[in-house]
Amino acid sequence: MTTAPAHALTNADIANRLTTLARLLAAQKENPFKIKAYLKAARTVREMGESVEALVREDADLTAYPGIGDAIAGAIAEIVRTGTLGKLEKLRADASPELLELSAYPRLDPQQVLRAYKKLKVSTVAELRDKLESGAVESVLGSRLAQHIRQGLNESHAMLLYRADTLCESVEKFLLTRCGARRVEAAGAYRRRVEVVDELVFLVDAPEFPSVVSRFEHYGGHAALVDQNPQSACFAHSSGIGIRLEAASHADWGTRLVECTGSAAHLELLGKFRHILAPEEDELYRRLNLAVIPPEIREGRDEVSLARAGRLPKLVSVAEIRGDLHAHSIASDGSNTIEQMAAAARARGYEYIGITDHSQSLKIARGVSIEDLLKQLRFIDHLNAKLKGIRVLKSSEVDILADGSLDYPDEILRELDYTVCSIHSRFGLGRNEQTERIMRAMDNPYFTVLGHATGRLLLKRPGYEIDIDRLIEHARQSGRAFEINCSPDRLDLSAENARLAKEAGVRIVISTDAHSTRELALIRYGVEQARRAGLEAREIGNCLPGK
Ligand SMILES: [Zn+2]
Numbered sequence: 001m002t003t004a005p006a007h008a009l010t011n012a013d014i015a016n017r018l019t020t021l022a023r024l025l026a027a028q029k030e031n032p033f034k035i036k037a038y039l040k041a042a043r044t045v046r047e048m049g050e051s052v053e054a055l056v057r058e059d060a061d062l063t064a065y066p067g068i069g070d071a072i073a074g075a076i077a078e079i080v081r082t083g084t085l086g087k088l089e090k091l092r093a094d095a096s097p098e099l100l101e102l103s104a105y106p107r108l109d110p111q112q113v114l115r116a117y118k119k120l121k122v123s124t125v126a127e128l129r130d131k132l133e134s135g136a137v138e139s140v141l142g143s144r145l146a147q148h149i150r151q152g153l154n155e156s157h158a159m160l161l162y163r164a165d166t167l168c169e170s171v172e173k174f175l176l177t178r179c180g181a182r183r184v185e186a187a188g189a190y191r192r193r194v195e196v197v198d199e200l201v202f203l204v205d206a207p208e209f210p211s212v213v214s215r216f217e218h219y220g221g222h223a224a225l226v227d228q229n230p231q232s233a234c235f236a237h238s239s240g241i242g243i244r245l246e247a248a249s250h251a252d253w254g255t256r257l258v259e260c261t262g263s264a265a266h267l268e269l270l271g272k273f274r275h276i277l278a279p280e281e282d283e284l285y286r287r288l289n290l291a292v293i294p295p296e297i298r299e300g301r302d303e304v305s306l307a308r309a310g311r312l313p314k315l316v317s318v319a320e321i322r323g324d325l326h327a328h329s330i331a332s333d334g335s336n337t338i339e340q341m342a343a344a345a346r347a348r349g350y351e352y353i354g355i356t357d358h359s360q361s362l363k364i365a366r367g368v369s370i371e372d373l374l375k376q377l378r379f380i381d382h383l384n385a386k387l388k389g390i391r392v393l394k395s396s397e398v399d400i401l402a403d404g405s406l407d408y409p410d411e412i413l414r415e416l417d418y419t420v421c422s423i424h425s426r427f428g429l430g431r432n433e434q435t436e437r438i439m440r441a442m443d444n445p446y447f448t449v450l451g452h453a454t455g456r457l458l459l460k461r462p463g464y465e466i467d468i469d470r471l472i473e474h475a476r477q478s479g480r481a482f483e484i485n486c487s488p489d490r491l492d493l494s495a496e497n498a499r500l501a502k503e504a505g506v507r508i509v510i511s512t513d514a515h516s517t518r519e520l521a522l523i524r525y526g527v528e529q530a531r532r533a534g535l536e537a538r539e540i541g542n543c544l545p546g547k
């Protein structure tokens, strides 16, 4: 009989097997819903504090966790009991060596990369890396694929903010319930709401910090301790992100929270503060003769001098949002009806919601024909006559076509309350051409808001190339607005670009681009970026009453 080692299977081991299975299924063109289900379950397992192995051995019900149904719970139990998964072993046996190697890089699309292998005449990841460095990938396959490969191969430890939200919740709970912590707060870039974070920092008040550290090694089955001193400990989480615990006591909690939250530049501007023992942050700022600086702007720009002069901006809050100006319905690629979207907006306390289904040319998102759009507008008129407490605005997410013209004729655009105009095609245009394309669109009298201005998808693809300064200037002259798209993998405009727009006096709107009633809740992510840009409610279009 053999005894199992202390951490026989960590949550990461289990998550990795589920991810590999999903990648190999994808390469076989299996049902995409099934693939997504495995990836979602893998994520849940990776973010759990409890040891999944221990749960299985205790016969706990895994289907109580999000994204884990009966079939996947069965697969997890099989992994724990046998160390592997029959289905996975079979796929592995049938896979080519190239595919097998690629399945270890979950961010790479194996089909695209295998095609790239053919064109580049290579067959291993090492050779692919060489071709990437020599510039051959870019010259043979273009910059978009090169970018995809670069991001897929680089062992980035970065995580999107909304993913970090789930992980932080799980870590906090584990620290409080399993490690003897009295008080825990997530600090660092996460608390400043930076859109992509590469380390999670937790301030921990506990009777004995070293015992918290040793107990935290059991997080997720096993968390590797990378570095440790009396005040702090660093762990490597299996997602790649670092987790750092920082010790604090009741007496210096406020001081330590300030120290662990601000960027290096912010802390520099604060000067000498570490000797002041403040139990709460507010007290520390007070003793420094500063107004309390919200975490989102602790970046070392002008916030400390503004706090000293009592002139900090009154940053916009979710409660000040009066409506959403970018939302899809089942008329294009959304999953709820206009009535459902309106009811959900009213339940949030909004005064209005703009329905912006895709325009006619965007076939992959079921773009709306002129005839159907006119029907939708008449329907909204009827609906508004009946609805109480919410007004549905008539709009469209109008494609900006290759030549900068808009995707509906003026006599149709004229019927809308406003437009959101976006680019969904020809991302590869040069910087000048792309910028001028958007400027021509802005010259259309019915252009109101520029949707997701750069088209970036965080950690997936960079935006298309534009000259943001020229666009902001053109928007200022022509009275056009920019959107902060709240979709957590867009957050576009970025806080940096939104700050430039603000400084130029260009109006910003914060829009969820919701494709379901549930996604209206994403508004907080856009509001956070607006706060990072220093924006106040009076500068935000949808903090104003509807017309
Ligand atoms: Zn769009």
Ligand SMILES: [Zn+2]
Binding pocket: 326, 328, 397, 513
């Ligand atoms: Zn949209």
